[in-house]
Amino acid sequence: QKRRCAYLASPSNALHLKEAGNVSGAEQLCGHTPCCMGYFKLGYGPPIPDLLGCNVVQMECPESSCFSSHHMENFTSCVCNTDFCNANLTWLA
Amino acid sequence: QKRRCAYLASPSNALHLKEAGNVSGAEQLCGHTPCCMGYFKLGYGPPIPDLLGCNVVQMECPESSCFSSHHMENFTSCVCNTDFCNANLTWLA
Amino acid sequence: KALQTVLGAWEEERSLRYVLEPATAAINNCEGPCGFPLAEANNHAILLHSHEQSGQPLGRSPCCVPLRYADLQVVELKGAGTEITIKPNMVATRCGCR
Amino acid sequence: KALQTVLGAWEEERSLRYVLEPATAAINNCEGPCGFPLAEANNHAILLHSHEQSGQPLGRSPCCVPLRYADLQVVELKGAGTEITIKPNMVATRCGCR
Helix, strand or coil, X not given: CCCEEECECCHHHHHHHHHHEEEECCEEEECCCCCEEEEEEXXXXXXXXXXXXXXXXXXXXXXXXXXXXXXXXXXXXEEECCCCHHHCCEECC | CCCEEECECCHHHHHHHHCCXXXXXXXXXXXXXXXXXXXXXXXXXXXXXXXXXXXXXXXXCCCCCCEECCCECCEEEEEECCCXXXXXXXXXX | CEEECCEEECCCCHXXXXXXXXXXXXXXXXXXXXXXXXXXXXXXXXXXXXXXXXXXXCCCCCCEEEEEEEXXXXXXXXXXXXXXXXXXXXXXXXXXXX | CEEECCEEECCCCHHHCCEXXXXXXXXXXXXXXXXXXXXCCCHHHHXXXXXXXXXXXXXXXXXXXXXXXXXXXXXXXXXXXXXEEEEEEEEEEEEEEC
């Protein structure tokens, strides 16, 4: 049973993300990772998705949901291990 | 005034020697070196030429004639700095 | 000569300071002496070793260094958004004497 | 980091023992410490250096090694006669930190 993740990528990122799994609209089916990833921009409202998909960087995903308490220039990220868990990020201020 | 050397080479050595200068029969006109080289096999008679031509290895040629007192498994060599000096080797036993 | 696991972190590193993820990764290191027989040595390393063995002084002995590397895929901040990038030569994967 | 002249001789060297000429040549060596700013370093060498600078122990510090070599054309004994051969990676021509 392969992981399914929310998908959102710029054209250049889409090229890199392709190898992680088949994309179908706003959804990606992960070829080999159990992790979804999400990169969000923090602002006044809820975190805004910037890059979503199957995880493509070398890291584990011990959490089932997407949350973060760290940011770099208002960008934050998460990895998580359930279907579509990366669709929203909970910011722990 | 370019150096002229006695020339004798097997087919494979001829390929390597080509770059050292134009070959004309038993003679080579050196493109850039002032040195002739000669490799000879020692035996019962006079030293037998094995490889002759313009010098292709990194070394100086302080002598005007070709002589040697060292050998490796009966092969000996010389470099020298006058035209056709490599045609004969004088073995200093 | 052995490839050792070393964890690298790059927040202090100027060229890598906009990397969001990963924050760390095993970058590895090559360690150990270059004794005889030299591991994965080329002609030059062998000759340096000979030079020393014959008693002549050498300003630097052969050193066990990475010969091959793997790149690392990262997500970094670029302009107004995040970008997947490949950082070259981040992880040592093979060692030898030079 | 400096490229230093070192004279190599190979009569003792097994793989080069049939070389008739040249008997010696400048093979050079890279010497010197790998301090900041690292000369000709790649990402991995920079990260190793950072690791040390941050106070963490490192099994091997970056080392100044040859990055590029020149081949050497020689005449060696082969079979029943002499043969012009190219010996690869004999002379260090460029140094860097790894």
